Amino acid sequence: MTPDEIKELRSTIAAMLESSPDDVLAQLDELGWEDLVAEEPEAAITTLFTEHGRLLGRSAILDGVVLSALGIEADAVVYNAVEKDGTVTGILIGTGSTLAVPALRGVVTGEVTTVPLPNFDVDLTWSKISFPAASVTATDGEWDAAEAAAHRALAAEIVGIAREMLRLAMTYTSDRHQYGHALAQFQTVRHRYADAHVANEAADALLRASFSTDDSRLSRAAKASAGKAAELSAQHSIQTFGAIGSTKEHVLHHYVARSAVLDSLYGASRDLTASIGAEILESGTVPILSEL
């Protein structure tokens, strides 16, 4: 896609997310989304999810990406599933009766219990789901591809949020004066923003590179890098907004909390990083990545 086409796609998606945030999946269908993803995966996925992040979208589009990559019929996805004493618990974002459970590589169709899940991000109405481990049917599907697709989508969404936090903070401190100067004129503030920008750009470069390979290390690295970048952007934004950045009234907390909970899905930044490290130590080799 040309830069102009991507720009147009971005405004189409932004308009869609803003006008009918609860009906995103149906609208994407109308847009011919499946075809676009098949032809231009990088542009389609990064644009949709970056905008979804920037605009704090709450739809279950991540389910769509996972299920489409899996190639199995299901209504929604159970994230972060953990089995203990015969019971599986996890997080449910979407709704439905047939649920894919990536952590167990299976599908659950029987009786499930869902309760509202208190969330660091108070805007989200995710559920805590539990069901007997015995009701999970092991199912053949593209589980690895689905994981990589989820990592790319989440990385894009988190980068979108990280950049927006930084933009908000820079706009604010360019106007806010103390000691006779705009706060953004102080070197200590400027250097924080430069560091956050560098982290965001690094995550974005990894994300884009991850579309050109099947090596899951790059998609894991992209998500890990995005999580870390968002943490840095959050830290510097909160600090430079002053006390206002930690108030309920101000918008910043929505982005801070959203990036944190998205980071937790499908492997948190620190866990993905450690898993890559463990593999390198185990195999004794460091694979050369991202050819030109």
Place this chain on the structure above:
Amino acid sequence: MSSPTEAEIAADPALYRTVLRAWLEEGNADAWRDSYQDDILEETKHVGGLVQKLFDSGIGAYGWPVEAGALGGGSLHLAILFDELSRAGIPIPEHYGVLTTLGPPLVKYAPELAKEFLLPFLRGEEWWGQSFSEPEAGSDMASMRCRATPVEGGYRVNGQKIWTSHGVGASKVVLLCRTGTQESRHKGLSMFLIDADTPGLEVRPIALANGRNELAEVFFQDVFVPIERRIGAEDEGWAIAMYLLQFERGLWAWLRSGVLLHKLGELAAKVDHTETAKKRIGELYVDVAALRARSAQTAHELAENGAVGPGASVDKLLLGQLETGVLNAARELLGDEFLYGEDNQIWRSEWWWSRTTTIYGGAAEAQRQIIADRVLNLPREMNR
């Protein structure tokens, strides 16, 4: 299949990769696998042998113009050369680092000089130094005072330069110095290519804390430079230096990312499999993958547009974080093994060198300033 012609290889970076990889797989570079020597001058001369072998066999002659005695192709060819050497586990000769930054401006702004002088450098027979920094002008390059005064047939240079990488043993120096007034700042600078054996030019080594003479001071006392040795126009030096720094921040970052990937593998093979090691090695792998992804984008931009914007400072900062990060991890994870004994001299030595990577080519603080000013477009810093 008939072997591809030189013109075909020059036009097709992917084909170049195939030919180069085959050449390396034949074991042609194996003699340079362990090149580290305590004496950096000996090491540089030694790896010059690999540069020469690469060039003479044709395989190292891409990425530079036919007019300069090479075989054509562009910066992607160079990026692939560095990539494949790293993949094969061959240390990248120091010559290429300097060539990658000094070569492009010479080719663009002084094609006649490139035609006349670049060949011995490309062939590994000699290397050049980059003399930009001064004792009173480090990252603040525009305040430099070393001066070239016009005389009949050329210029006389007086002043002092410092921090010239590989200055000891360099056969030529690329000098950036003042031709305008002191107040003209960056507008009054010019660039020259000067023979290191010109009377009045003296090179004094600076040993890093690791004991190696990695850097040098260069003194100029009435050094005559013929007018033909000026690179670009008089007072055009700043623009040329900025052009040069794009390569230093972009292509050099790609070169180093390959070296660091290799280094990370060496470290991983040495450390105990603790939770800390998993975390640190994993973090560094993510960082090196990010640098490679980013600098590959930059290399493509350089190849397509011949220029990258101030965003190259992002590559530069990522590189510095990674260079120091890998050696910090070595110190942390190897513990006493890092500090003591013969075997790990190279890690200690490289730890010291890695400290310079957030300084040279514009300190990390100056890069952040560039990003704040020209990428993020923040209001100008106070007191500046």
